[in-house]
Amino acid sequence: MSKRASSKYKIDRRMGENIWGRPKSPVNRREYGPGQHGQRRKGKLSDFGVQLKAKQKLKGYYGDISEKQFRATYDEAARRKGDTPENLIGLLESRLDAIVYRAKFVPTIFAARQFVNHGHVKVNGVRVNIGSYRCKAGDVIEVKDKSKQLAIVLEAVSLAERDVPDYVEADHSKMKATFIRVPTLADVPYAVVMEPHLVIEFYSR
Structure with a gap:
């Protein structure tokens, strides 16, 4: 954390x-x-x-x-x-904690790092607990099954104050996201x- x-x-x-x-x-x-x-x-x-x-x-x-x-x-x-x-x-923006935040799996970037560190996230099916892990275009990031009903996750998904950017494709019904591409400054x-x-x-x- x-x-x-x-x-x-x-x-x-x-x-x-x-x-x-x-x-x-x-x-x-x-x-x-x-x-x-x-x-x-x-x-x-x-x-x-x-x-x-x-x-x-x-x-x-x-x-x-x-x-x-x-x-x-x-x-x-x-x-x-x-x-x-x-x-x-x-x-x-390629950091795993940043993508977890962008995908709206958690409400804040600080929560994203803690969420990753505590082992709630998988990348391409493998658990990764390092927030600074660098994702590549095409990587699939998902919340572990046991973590999908955590209060912090349910709260984040319902937040109306921010949207998922177009370089991250998020499916909140499955709590899975794909890092489509590395963004430019104008995209963020x-x-x-x-x-x-x-x-x-x-x-x-």
Whole structure:
């Protein structure tokens, strides 16, 4: 389970944005940051500060991935041919926990990682309990039979606040999803603007 799961709302407030688009986000009521100094007027961010915030926002969106893991994802994106920002988004969206979240098997990305870690998910018929497992186009992700009636699963399926994107094909009657293709930045249904090019600039300094 993510170390920051209990503090996920602080990420919204630290960023000053409702990055998952949740109705319960405290940013909907308080747009200032957490803590006793959160209401102080913010100065203009430097270029470095803008890049750092973009990195923290993208890293936080995927369940506050560890810096080591996020840096490794960047390194892989930079190593691959093509546009590095697009590669970065494609790699992040190929994570098993991200696909479980996109398929609406669970309500939040934090719950997705815990759900995978606890062994509730199979990929191509084989149980996988690593949230960062990288799926390939055509992989079939399904909830184990014994886990299909869990309250968290039933709650997620009924959520109206987000839809399943077209690069994931989900069958909620069977609790099975197919990762159709690796998406581009334009395909991903972020609730706020993500700027992966600034993340690339941050690590390229």
